[in-house]
Amino acid sequence: KYAITWSTSDRRTLSEAARNVVLDCILYWSERRYELYAACVMPDHVHILIEPRVRRDVSHATEFYSLTEILHTIKSFTAHKINEAEEKSGPVWGRESFDRLIRSESDLQEKFAYITRNPWDAGVAPPGKDYPWVWCPAKEASRPAAETSTPAARAPQTLALRTLVDYIDWSPFFHVWELRGRYPAIFDDPIVGEQARELFDDAQELLEQIAAKNLLVARGVYAFWSANSVGDDVDLYVDKKRTEKLATFYFLRQQMLKPAGQFNYCLADYIAPASNPQSAIRNPQSKIRNRKIIWADLRFRFMAPMNSRRSSQLRMTITAQFWRRHSRID
Incomplete structure (x- = not known):
């Protein structure tokens, strides 16, 4: 399992529509290329907590999806969609990303809490108010029935x-x-x-x-x-x-x-x-x-x-x- 963070280029601020694009893309690839435990799309950076899935399992080795191709898929697709919707050009994401290997259950719980609390701890969301761009299994279970046709409903x-x-x-x-x-x-x-x-x-x-x-x-x-x-x-x-x-x-x-x-x-x-x-x-x-x-x-x-x-x-x-x-x- 890995906790991964990446930021926008030059701390570009993501609009609400852009954050929807990013979260929907993250949820779409869940169960396809990774198991998703938590995700948070902040105005200028993104956190995900994932476990890469098996790409190929042969007798002599098991091959998993790499972090590089997982991030490339998310970043390239969302950058294209965001620029297209906003009629802009140029990079959306910074070139660097930061990943941390989860080594224990306590480490997993710590990262999970950090990601799912980030909007409130950073002052982006007021106390007691929902932040729509945080995802975790418990929050997914409470989604209204009207949203069951979205990619997130299959998470x-x-x-x-x-x-x-x-x-x-x-x-x-x-x-x-x-x-x-x-x-x-x-x-x-x-x-x-x-x-x-x-x-x-x-x-x-x-x-x-x-x-x-x-x-x-x-x-x-x-x-x-x-x-x-x-x-x-x-x-x-x-x-x-x-x-x-x-x-x-x-x-x-x-x-x-x-x-x-x-x-x-x-x-x-x-x-x-x-x-x-x-x-x-x-x-x-x-x-x-x-x-x-x-x-x-x-x-x-x-x-x-x-x-x-x-x-x-x-x-x-x-x-x-x-x-x-x-x-x-x-």
Whole structure:
């Protein structure tokens, strides 16, 4: 992890619009070239706290994005956009930058506090008043829903592990251990019930230990798009008019044999079809209308060694449940 600072050329003052450009660019490259922990765009300099991501991982070496190319990308793009918007020319940023390697957790906390407090400590922002050009995961979580179409809305958020516990579906956890059955009915199974209960109790103890000691940190990223289904696929669009396609999600339909009258479902069934975008979803049993899709991903950052097989499967189980926590129907 690194704390990085760079200044404007000749202490040029960045307008509010220019600061928006810089912060949006920093947030855009988060989760692409680095993990972002904090950012602050001051009137004449910028602070970021990042961890470069892996560019290439081969058998003999792991290559990360370098600080040089990370800064070059941010500075060159923002300089061009700022000069274009303000109809100016010449350098926006100074040639030098200052980076510091974070060597400990206390060092990380110190730099995080410095960056996120900088506008108030420097007297740029009055006490008690918000400064829009500071970013951290906690502030991101409080952004209003109207802003969810901006690049910043897809920035990572840190979630308390305990908030996910109530949303865990334990059935896949038992399946990994080759105990077939549905939770919680599996506890009454005459063959595997006793073993399932023992396994569940062990998992609960381990889960409490993980949460109490912060052995895992859950960080989620999400975004909302207009969407329509095409067969078993879902097309995402850039805007509500659906004039430009952003991407396609390819889903699988359930393959198991079911009794007569039961359906083999696909996630695409819950999105209005492209042939009739304003219709109810394709599931004939439902009257819910849904014309948007939420994409979510959850990853864990390991704070301590977690080597047991049960802890590994527990991580997988919790990850699978992030969808339940964040999916919603319009």
